[in-house]
Amino acid sequence: MELITFISGIIREALAKKIILSIFLFFSLIILFIVFAATNDSVAGMLTFLEASGGNADYRSAVIFFESNITSKIPMFMMIAFYLIIVSSFIPSMLQKGHIDLLLSKPISRTKIVLGHLLAGTAFAFLSSLFLLGTIWIIVSVKTGIWHVPFLYSIVWFTFIFLTLYSFVILIGLLTKNTILNILINLILFFPFSWIFYLLNEVTKKGEQFFSFNAVTEFIIKFFYYILPKPWDLADLCENSIKGESLGSVQPIITSLLFIGIMVSLSIWYFNKKDY
Amino acid sequence: MSVITIDNLKKEYSSRNFSAKKILALDGVSFEIGEGEIFGLLGPNGAGKTTLIKVLLGITFPTSGSGKLFDKDLNDVKTKTRIGYLPENHSFPNYFTGEQVLHHFGKLSGMSSEDVKLKSAEYLNIVGMKEWAKVKIRKYSKGMMQRIGLAQAMINNPDLIFLDEPTDGVDPIGRKEIRDVLLNLKSQGKTIFLNSHLLSETELICDRVAILNKGKLIKEGRVEDITSTDSYAFITSGLTDEVYNSLMNNYKAVIQSRNNFLIPANNLEEVNTIIDFLRSKNIMIQSVSKEKITLESKFINLIEHKL
Ligand SMILES: Nc1ncnc2c1ncn2[C@@H]1O[C@H](COP(=O)(O)OP(=O)(O)OP(=O)(O)O)[C@@H](O)[C@H]1O
Ligand SMILES: [Mg+2]
Numbered sequence: 001m002e003l004i005t006f007i008s009g010i011i012r013e014a015l016a017k018k019i020i021l022s023i024f025l026f027f028s029l030i031i032l033f034i035v036f037a038a039t040n041d042s043v044a045g046m047l048t049f050l051e052a053s054g055g056n057a058d059y060r061s062a063v064i065f066f067e068s069n070i071t072s073k074i075p076m077f078m079m080i081a082f083y084l085i086i087v088s089s090f091i092p093s094m095l096q097k098g099h100i101d102l103l104l105s106k107p108i109s110r111t112k113i114v115l116g117h118l119l120a121g122t123a124f125a126f127l128s129s130l131f132l133l134g135t136i137w138i139i140v141s142v143k144t145g146i147w148h149v150p151f152l153y154s155i156v157w158f159t160f161i162f163l164t165l166y167s168f169v170i171l172i173g174l175l176t177k178n179t180i181l182n183i184l185i186n187l188i189l190f191f192p193f194s195w196i197f198y199l200l201n202e203v204t205k206k207g208e209q210f211f212s213f214n215a216v217t218e219f220i221i222k223f224f225y226y227i228l229p230k231p232w233d234l235a236d237l238c239e240n241s242i243k244g245e246s247l248g249s250v251q252p253i254i255t256s257l258l259f260i261g262i263m264v265s266l267s268i269w270y271f272n273k274k275d276y
Numbered sequence: 277m278s279v280i281t282i283d284n285l286k287k288e289y290s291s292r293n294f295s296a297k298k299i300l301a302l303d304g305v306s307f308e309i310g311e312g313e314i315f316g317l318l319g320p321n322g323a324g325k326t327t328l329i330k331v332l333l334g335i336t337f338p339t340s341g342s343g344k345l346f347d348k349d350l351n352d353v354k355t356k357t358r359i360g361y362l363p364e365n366h367s368f369p370n371y372f373t374g375e376q377v378l379h380h381f382g383k384l385s386g387m388s389s390e391d392v393k394l395k396s397a398e399y400l401n402i403v404g405m406k407e408w409a410k411v412k413i414r415k416y417s418k419g420m421m422q423r424i425g426l427a428q429a430m431i432n433n434p435d436l437i438f439l440d441e442p443t444d445g446v447d448p449i450g451r452k453e454i455r456d457v458l459l460n461l462k463s464q465g466k467t468i469f470l471n472s473h474l475l476s477e478t479e480l481i482c483d484r485v486a487i488l489n490k491g492k493l494i495k496e497g498r499v500e501d502i503t504s505t506d507s508y509a510f511i512t513s514g515l516t517d518e519v520y521n522s523l524m525n526n527y528k529a530v531i532q533s534r535n536n537f538l539i540p541a542n543n544l545e546e547v548n549t550i551i552d553f554l555r556s557k558n559i560m561i562q563s564v565s566k567e568k569i570t571l572e573s574k575f576i577n578l579i580e581h582k583l
Contacts, residue, residue: 001386002383002385002386003385005380005383005384006384009369009380009384012369012371012380013369013371014371016371017371031568067427088548093369096367097365097367098364099361099364099366099368099369100335101330101333101335101361101363101366102361102363102366102368102381102428103384104333104334105333105334105356105359105361106333106356106381106384106385107354107355107356107357107364107384107385108353108384109353109385155343190571232517263340273337273338275289275330275335275336276330276335276336
């Protein structure tokens with residue numbers, strides 16, 4: 001009960017700061033753009049592109065290719081970065097002097113407060129993605145006549161990618177109590193940090209024929225690769241699942257879940273022992 | 277039954293800069309507060325009053341020592357449904373209206389939606405903020421914020437209420453109203469823990485007070501007992517600096533204005549010694565009268581002279 005009130009408090013804050021309104025307007029713009037972009041001409045363009053690159057392409061796979069581009073790495077980065085910027089202020093604003101004291105005097109445990117933030121943020125990312133990607137899917141499907149349901153998996157993937165990074169936003173928010181610092185640290189982690197290790201790891205995977213690191217360097221790369229969140233690997237998995245291909249290695253899912261678990265545990269542990 | 281029990285509570289803050297120096301905000305504080313009492317905690321700025329409330333509410337953790345609220349551990353979350361709290365310099369989310377503040381924090385205290393609706397109207401009325409219920413609190417004055425804060429602290433019908441400087445920024449009439457609200461709560465058997473600088477006010481409503489200085493409890497007891505020593509008010513003319521200092525240092529005088537001071541004394545002998553002293557310095561005495569010592573002058577005496 002108190003947890004629900006607490007979460008609704010976060011949502012109200014987002015409403016009051018016009019966050020939800022600005023997301024709605026921003027996403028509506030993107031959708032409008034898609035309405036004009038998703039014409040038969042552009043699908044035909046995809047088709048020629050696919051044929052030129054030597055696939056045995058049909059109309060359906062051209063639509064799917066178009067859809068997988070919408071959720072490819074760059075749009076994914078922009079969307080998730082946008083979410084992260086928004087949620088970065090939630091924890092610092094809760095920790096304001098005169099407010100946190102009152103909150104902690106209420107019958108809601110500190111652990112629940114952290115979990116409340118986790119839930120509220122996740123719900124926020126899920127609903128925003130549902131709105132944006134869901135609407136895009138409907139528009140593309142209506143325009144092309146191809147209803148490719150696996151595109152909707154991207155909503156879950158995006159929420160999951162968001163969650164891995166968000167768990168770190170919570171921890172850094174608690175540690176720094178500062179929105180700007182929180183945004184900076186998290187965006188740098190997202191890009192270029194985790195991206196560099198994603199690329200380096202790709203090189204170590206494919207490498208042997210044309211390039212290889214020495215053992216020590218490779219160990220260091222693997223070490224950072226495994227402990228950092230893996231939004232870029234997950235974006236690959238997202239693409240695979242939209243195209244209906246096999247996912248490939250599930251390692252990024254498992255290590256990301258571990259990362260979330262560790263970040264949330266650290267946040268709960270730190271918040272539970274901190275004086276306010 | 278005792279509502280609050282604390283035993284040898286210590287709280288050490290590491291100071292903000294990098295020096296290893298620690299700030300001892302609470303230095304072995306012990307006391308008990310019984311059901312239905314209005315307890316006033318007094319002390320100069322930085323004495324540790326707010327820290328003590330925060331420790332009791334589990335907002336800050338003690339370095340050592342222990343405490344209990346309603347015989348439960350300080351970290352017990354359930355107990356907090358029975359508690360109301362008005363923090364010092366509270367800042368509610370400013371996009372709320374007064375009414376929404378009460379709804380939000382009422383529900384966080386475990387009240388149902390219907391209950392909260394009913395009670396918020398009642399308490400807005402009690403603190404005189406009915407007309408302001410639907411106005412965003414960013415438009416409130418300081419005193420209005422304080423009133424909403426007070427309503428917030430009472431809305432869940434708590435058995436124990438912590439108020440950190442409740443009359444801060446409130447006008448004299450408002451202060452009187454708040455006093456009446458507190459006395460009314462007391463008549464309902466609530467226990468009230470009050471932090472205040474305004475001693476004349478504390479004197480009017482508190483059953484028992486404790487004086488905290490530099491983290492130590494230097495005096496604790498019923499208001500009547502603390503103020504029971506007599507004091508003599510002197511009005512003089514031509515007081516020199518030398519005499520002034522000597523009155524302060526040797527006779528524990530409480531200076532009210534240049535030629536007007538109080539001397540705590542329990543017998544005439546002492547009073548006459550001072551008269552002799554003043555006369556020997558050629559100070560003219562206009563009047564000497566016996567007065568009941570106020571909590572304020574006792575307080576100043578305790579803090580300045582460690583009486
Ligand atoms: N978070 C903190 N970190 C470090 N020191 C602190 C912290 N909070 C309080 N202190 C120190 O603890 C001491 C007691 O502070 P506290 O706020 O309890 O005083 P107070 O009696 O409430 O004062 P006031 O009458 O001004 O409200 C002060 O010396 C203060 O500097
Ligand atoms: Mg204080």
